[in-house]
Amino acid sequence: MAERLGKPKSYRAVASAIAKNPLLIIIPYQRVVNKNGKNTGYRGGIDFKLKLIQFERDLTQQ
Numbered sequence: 001m002a003e004r005l006g007k008p009k010s011y012r013a014v015a016s017a018i019a020k021n022p023l024l025i026i027i028p029y030q031r032v033v034n035k036n037g038k039n040t041g042y043r044g045g046i047d048f049k050l051k052l053i054q055f056e057r058d059l060t061q062q
Helices: 008-019 046-060
Strands: none
16 A cells, blocks of 8 residues: 555555554455565454455355
């Protein structure tokens, strides 16, 4: 997200904004990964994050 905003060094500010997002499902930030490409923390919990990612995959395969 920080890179998309053209400010790759602002990842902490982006993470802070995501953490305060009251609309976890409506605005899907579960796609956020760290710069190594791994899934990291999610306000709803990592298990919930992985379930949302799988849910999106299932929807796109229909």
